[in-house]
Amino acid sequence: MPNGRSIVASRDRIFTRERSSCICCSSLNSLSCYVHMGKFMKPGRVVLVLSGRYAGKKAVIVRNYDEGSNDRPYGHALVAGVARYPLKVTKAMGKKRMKKRSRIKTFFKVTNYNHMMPTRYSVDVPIDKNVVNKDAFKDAAHRRKARGEVKQKFEERYQTGKNRWFFQKLRF
Numbered sequence: 001m002p003n004g005r006s007i008v009a010s011r012d013r014i015f016t017r018e019r020s021s022c023i024c025c026s027s028l029n030s031l032s033c034y035v036h037m038g039k040f041m042k043p044g045r046v047v048l049v050l051s052g053r054y055a056g057k058k059a060v061i062v063r064n065y066d067e068g069s070n071d072r073p074y075g076h077a078l079v080a081g082v083a084r085y086p087l088k089v090t091k092a093m094g095k096k097r098m099k100k101r102s103r104i105k106t107f108f109k110v111t112n113y114n115h116m117m118p119t120r121y122s123v124d125v126p127i128d129k130n131v132v133n134k135d136a137f138k139d140a141a142h143r144r145k146a147r148g149e150v151k152q153k154f155e156e157r158y159q160t161g162k163n164r165w166f167f168q169k170l171r172f
Helices: 030-036 095-101 140-160
Strands: 005-010 013-018 045-049 058-065 076-084 105-112 116-122
Touching: 045 076, 058 105, 076 140, 105 140
Parallel strands: none
Antiparallel strands: 005 013, 045 058, 045 116, 058 076, 076 105
């Protein structure tokens, strides 16, 4: 129908319904407005990894590549996350036992946007981007150093008591 209207028949009534259009570009096609969506996959955003070895684990975006790159022509991000969460600690435990139970095993990987789910939370962990980057995957020594950097920063943040939700196992 002209003017973006369609006729809908409902039992004994016939009425017209307006097709919704985009507010920003007045386009009638909702897919064309994908360009106007805000960018929310930014560094510091907490995401849930949905597939692979670390499925169900929480991670933080270190660097995002919205437009893709030459080797990965799709939107992806470098994420650092918690592979093994710290265990529960009580007052009765000694310092040695507390320290051992407060350890965190970390990971970092490049993940497609389709394989992670953003949350409303953000964590401002100052991860050194010169150490944790895409080049760190090429060499085993760099990879070990990058994982150590992530582990150190996450354990520091855990000890301060901030962002408690990030360091708890996801229950669902």
